[in-house]
Amino acid sequence: MPVDECPFSWSVDDRIATSAKARTAPPGLGDPPPIDRLVVCHGDPCVPNTMIGDDGLWSGHVDFDALGVADRWADLAVATMSLGWNYGPGHEQAFLDAYGVADDPVRTEYYRALWAAT
Template identity: 40%
Template sequence: MTSPGLERLLPALPPGKSWLAVGHGESGDSVYRRSDNAAFAKLSDRSAVALAGERRRLEWLSGLGFGSPEPLDWFESGAGACLVTSAVPGVSANELDGRQLLQAWPSLVARLGALHALAAADCPFERRLSSMLSRAADVVARGAVNPDFLSDEQRKREPADLLAALEAERDRRLVQERQDLVVCHGDACMPNFMVDPDTLDCTGLIDLGRLGTADRYVDLALMVANAGESWAGPDQAETAFRLLFEGLGLDQPDRERLDFYLRLDPLTWG
């Protein structure tokens, strides 16, 4: 539950409008929707640094006409911080059934491809492998790994062992990263793709607090794995996998690289 001190950061609204609690993000931030669906507010009772970073990313990306949320307001106090953004129309892709998602899939792939096509050299934010591994090391050292984010196989091992296995691949993955550095979303899961429920076209990307330059497989691993929860069977999953890599012009999917980043991501939350 959001503390009353933190809720006081929500900006006042005109008569007849209110802020409605809609849940929490993966980061633990509280999310509110304006009753007229025109805006969202994210409240953080942790350090305001992460939320301020998301604000800067939105400011940068919204200036490129990408269809991402625009930052509308910012409030900060000793209790925490509040970021208010415009709403991206549509529904989250995870609300679609397998048939609908497969129809929307090429549009999702195109939206991700457009993000990856932005000039990496012009992006002022980074999420390189070295920083991801450092983050994972900190989470593991604090005993803050969330077991709900781990696969069944990962839960059988100690987090320190999981991290050591990833570190053993560091040098090889750094070479791949230098060869395939793009602007990544950083959390390319289905809830962060917005879709027009009538046309099934992707309308934009949300929750961009992890946006930065990284190996494109950071996004591909999460997109493949998270969408897997929506498919009705292996045929849909295989079709989506093929369309993803064809749509991005990648002739030979690197399944080992997909696996590496899928194993790393759960250790970076906490």
């Protein structure tokens, strides 16, 4: 879906404003890094929400209740974290390579902390 056609936001400000866990920026989170690229994010891009077919290829996603426009690192940070939880260490770089983006430790740390807080 094109960003300008998505009616939902998953921006840092909107996530904090609507979170049941946090009504203000979590202590120590600081200001968000500059937006790398706005995309329509899944919102919970963990391994269990990614469907893989019998052929080993991606076939879809489920659980779209947090879908919205945000920096692509809001999803990438959580997706790579989930790889470690579900498959063990060592898969993050292969995922980022397949996605076509270099590792960004600053954005990864920020969006993982935001995900945990909201």
